[in-house]
Amino acid sequence: MLARDEHTPLERTPLHGLHVGLGGKMVPFAGYEMPVQYASGVLREHLHTRGKAGLFDVSHMGQMALHAKSGRVEDAARALERLVPQDIIAVAPGRQRYAQFTNENGGILDDLMVANFGDHLFLVVNAACKAEDEAHLRKHLSDVCVIQPLPDRALIALQGPKAQSALAKLCADAPAMRFMDSGPHEVDGLDCFVSRSGYTGEDGFEISVPAGDAERLVKKLLENDDVRPIGLGARDSLRLEAGLCLYGHDLDTTTTPVEGALEWSIQKSRREGGARAGGFFGADKILAQLENGAPRRRVGLKAEGRAPVREGAALFADSTSIESVGSVTSGGFGPSLNAPVAMGYLPASLAAPGTQVFAEVRGQRLPLKVAATPFIPNTYKR
Amino acid sequence: MTTLFTTDHEWLRIDGDVATIGITDYAQSQLGDVVFVELPKVGRSLKKAEAAAVVESVKAASDVYAPISGDVVEVNEELTAEPALVNSDAAGKAWFFKVKIADKSELGGLMDEAAYKAHTA
Structure with missing residues (x-):
């Protein structure tokens, strides 16, 4: 933030x-x-x-309309694909898709929802990023689009x-x-x-x-x-x-969508060999990571004890090692699970579910296990 | 038995040379739903103002400071098993720990109930 x-x-x-x-x-x-x-x-x-x-x-979140000057929504969609690794052209009228604005290093500037309203796109972005997002859209899409914030x-x-x-x-x-x-x-x-x-x-x-x-x-x-x-x-x-990321905590300009375990949100058409592969900021790095994996990864973490492990806690491979291998980016108590839950980043070699790691809390090493997310099953009406 | 209070929202019940220590109802209402309590080990020698226990709500972790110096003689294991007692009975069943008072003169700096009420008003 x-x-x-x-x-x-x-x-x-x-x-x-x-x-x-x-x-x-x-x-x-x-x-x-x-x-x-x-x-x-x-x-x-x-x-x-x-x-x-x-x-x-x-x-507090930012709402914006993105109109193509041509009047055709697909032109707005094609233009927005310069800024996100998602397939926006394929978002049908009346549907929305989760996306990320990326930077030249493949880091995430913000995450957002993009909806196709038939004649234009409707965007919802994070409150803390909305001014920068609007400037980013104006800078890169003004040739094709009119950007209209909806305050x-x-x-x-x-x-x-x-x-x-x-x-x-x-x-x-x-x-x-x-x-x-x-x-x-x-x-x-x-x-x-x-x-x-x-x-x-x-x-x-x-x-x-x-x-x-x-x-x-x-x-x-x-x-x-x-x-x-x-x-x-x-x-x-x-x-x-629900295992959902909070921008500025679990995702930021130093984390790529692949490191953030968001590969599911990048469609085949934008990947290596796809119809519109690349063509967004940081594509070289992100496409390579999609093929070969990333050195570190966002994971779910379940504490073995009752003590909540919170944002910022350093993670260690064992109970005595001096070098930390990652850190907790979100953590607290899950009332429905009646147990502590957290998310954080770990090296790929320690990211498999079931791997034991340790978090340092008040000078003590607390055991955690890497866990699949969501921690509780979602109930979306598909 | 005398009950005294600190500006950090702890209460002390004095019984001879032993003080029972907990957090006030005002403190629990500010913390919200308590989900975890960590207590000092019996036998630990506490110095006044050092972090002695931890209380965590859904929102955040807070330290409980030793209001006076002394050795820990007993801790409330029931609280570790049922942290929500802090919300339901902060001034009673949810006591945290007992210390053997090392220096009675340290009690002089604490508030009585009327002064504490004025402090939180």
């Missing part, structure tokens, strides 16, 4: 007043004042989301097994949507963009709503007893259990 001047005033989302009214504990996050939790606390909020439905304000829209996520029934009351289209469907839909009479996706490992939706209508829509969703407001604390523990 960017270092910010402590005197820079924090921004507020259109739902700020509602959070305060609901008893949200407000903290600075990515330049915004955001609720880390409400009165019931992180643990209950986490379990409520997995059991029923959680409602999250993610309006007048709020973004909310409704996640959990009761998300569909809760949203269906206000949006008749919701039940028919499949995982990673995305497009304009009316929600309670409002012009919204709805995607069936999220950041919890649960089935659910993300809803982009005009800022001025956001509070009314959220209040209406909260009238449903199954739906409760959830803060950033539970958002973090939910995504960690």
Whole structure:
């Protein structure tokens, strides 16, 4: 995350007043004042989301429209492929795909969602990166595209097994949507963009709503007893259990998509021998790593004891070695697993599931095992 | 029995030359759901203000400092098995450890309940 001047005033989302009214504990996050939790606390909020439905304000994230000057969405898609290793041309109208902006060294500048809205692309990027992302898009795509940030829209996520029934009351289209469907839909009479996706490992939706209508829509969703407001604390523990990366922690400009174990997100058409192989920043390095593997890799880690192992903890190959072999990039307690969980980077030789490593916590070496992610199975509606 | 408090939100219950130490209800409410507690070893000689125990919530890890000097004579094993006791009964069942008070004059710098209430108000 960017270092910010402590005197820079924090921004507020259109739902700020509602959070305060609901008893949200407000903290600075990515330049915004955001609720880390409400009165019931992180643990209950986490379990409520997995059991029923959680409602999250993610309006701090960047929303952007990418229009081709030609008016043809495929021209915008082709242009965006200069900046990401994904096949964007193949994203069908009404669908979205996970992508990464890469740099010349193959490192990740940000991760994002790209949706095809039929006549243009709709992008959702991380809050802390949105200004740089916009500048990056303008610098490299302005010959072909018009980049339009959408700061007048709020973004909310409704996640959990009761998300569909809760949203269906206000949006008749919701039940028919499949995982990673995305497009304009009316929600309670409002012009919204709805995607069936999220950041919890649960089935659910993300809803982009005009800022001025956001509070009314959220209040209406909260009238449903199954739906409760959830803060950033539970958002973090939910995504960690789901094995999902947090940019600036698990991914950054020094990690490539292959090191980040994101090969699944790079389609064949952009790989060696594909129809549009390469042609994005860092392609030489990323394509070579796709063929030959990367020297280090992001892995899931399960602690053998009860002590949480947190971000920054050094990792060691054994209980006495002096040289660390990697570090933890996200870690904490997984309420649904009722156990500590973490992610971190290890040399390829130590990255196989089941490998024992050690984390240094308060001067002690705690045993961990490399584990497959997600730590809990996801429940996406495919 | 006298109960005293520190500015770091610990309580001490004084019974003769032994002090039972825990964290306050205010502290647990700030920490949130406690998921892990690490206690000092019995017999360890603590110096005032050194890190003696660790309490971790879903959100973060916090140190519990020795409010006074002394040898650890007993620790609450029940707390290691059930860390959520800190949230449900911070001032009672969720005591952390007991020390044999090395220097009674160190108690002079601590707060009584009224002063602690004013401190957290």
